[in-house]
Amino acid sequence: MPRRTLALATAALIVAACGAKSIFVHTEMVSPSDPEKMLSCTKSQYDSMGYKVSRYDQDERRLEGKKIRRDIRRSEPNFYRAYELIETQITPDASGSTKLTLAGHSFFDLRTYQGPTDQEQPASDTVKADLARLAERCGTTQLY
Numbered sequence: 001m002p003r004r005t006l007a008l009a010t011a012a013l014i015v016a017a018c019g020a021k022s023i024f025v026h027t028e029m030v031s032p033s034d035p036e037k038m039l040s041c042t043k044s045q046y047d048s049m050g051y052k053v054s055r056y057d058q059d060e061r062r063l064e065g066k067k068i069r070r071d072i073r074r075s076e077p078n079f080y081r082a083y084e085l086i087e088t089q090i091t092p093d094a095s096g097s098t099k100l101t102l103a104g105h106s107f108f109d110l111r112t113y114q115g116p117t118d119q120e121q122p123a124s125d126t127v128k129a130d131l132a133r134l135a136e137r138c139g140t141t142q143l144y
Helices: 002-018 035-049 125-138
Strands: 025-031 052-057 062-069 079-092 098-112 115-121
Touching: 025 125, 035 052, 035 062, 035 079, 035 098, 035 125, 079 125, 098 125
Parallel strands: none
Antiparallel strands: 025 098, 052 062, 062 079, 079 098, 098 115
């Protein structure tokens, strides 16, 4: 009987872990504007919000921007800094409109004996507000 109880408990934990809520923020929008115009709008908004483009793929129209949060301090000896990350993907639709996919993440950059380690945190209010601002300025119709 103990084996069966252990198996059921393990299965329950696996189901709970798989159904766990995501810690990042995600949204998709549709706009009638040209993909290139949306890409330039996104880039300019990154700059105005203090994000530096860390990855850029012109062919796939993907952007990733990082903003260092100097206002967050922790008493952990391994803590180095906190940062926000916004990922943007722009894809043309078959209907002639453009789809804007946004994802916002918050990270702690830790310095451990294994080297630099990024630890994702629940999305901060700052990254949520920045995503909303980016969506408002560059997207029009929210899908979900």
